[in-house]
Amino acid sequence: MVVLSQPALDHFLLLQPCKPTPLFTGIPVVDLTHPDAKTLIVNACKDYGFFKLVNHGVPFDLMANLEHETLKFFKKPQSDKDRAGPPDPFGYGSKRIGPNGDVGWLEYLLLNTNPDVISPRSLFIFKENPQNFRVAVEEYIRAVKNMCYVVLEMMAEGLGLGVAQRNVLSRLLEDEKSDSCFRLNHYPPCPEVQALNGRNLVGFGEHTDPQIISVLRSNSTSGLQICLADGTWVSVPPDQTSFFINVGDTLQVMTNGRFKSVKHRVLADTTKSRLSMIYFGGPPLSEKIAPLPSLMLKGEESLYKEFTWWEYKKAAYTSRLADNRLGPFEKPAAH
Structure with a gap:
């Protein structure tokens, strides 16, 4: 085990001592089989930009198998x-x-989740690892994508867009040029944090996700926190059998601010490792992003300038995590 000194830890972000953050019991829970799931999804996206999805139809075996194969990779020698x-x-x-x-x-x-544009680095990872790792990744992504399409179609209907426009969001992820990606995060335990007088070591700093939607599944280790509308940070109780859905910046724009992109972060655990799997659903690079016309009320003004996903992605990934990435794309308030 690598033991870190205080100077070494100072290279990482340490939160100042504060009252322990209790597990937040108010996270909206959406049962995908509920008769009115579409309304529950829309309400959760308006109030929190975040919800837990249960009865989602993705077999737990797929989740557990990918977790097993991924941990084998992260346990390899660093070289x-x-x-x-x-x-x-x-x-x-x-x-x-x-x-x-x-x-x-x-x-x-x-x-990268697009089989037509798999990067050389991704191919190298699959080549250097047993075939069952690639199979586990591909089976999991396929199942999560299909679930995500259902969620987005329910979301569109819940927004009142009607059956004819129910795929207005899902089509962007189903497009063969969809710019989606998949991230596997491993947060090793950090026992040294116990000696920091109540301070917390940040595993992943506060940020919003740029894409349309994020689908997160993690193991049973806590650490994920979201920021509520009043600025309070709360801890999300872990649930390895469920998914957590995040509204992304792009979806906030497409709903003209009706949905809010949720700010979130991850804190390191002192004794247990955390593994999370996140599917980021993004549109094609050339897709023009603006509020959906069918959502706009008579006389309602767009809060954002129109941009392509490529323009926003480029700006987002050249910024710092905690920056207000949408700020430069907001229209000045009318006087």
């Missing part, structure tokens, strides 16, 4: 893992998050 990095942006990364100085107590794999 073996480093051969799959540095990320380009796909591949293996450790501690550094993006190119702008953000760091976190984690290691990760970032993979």
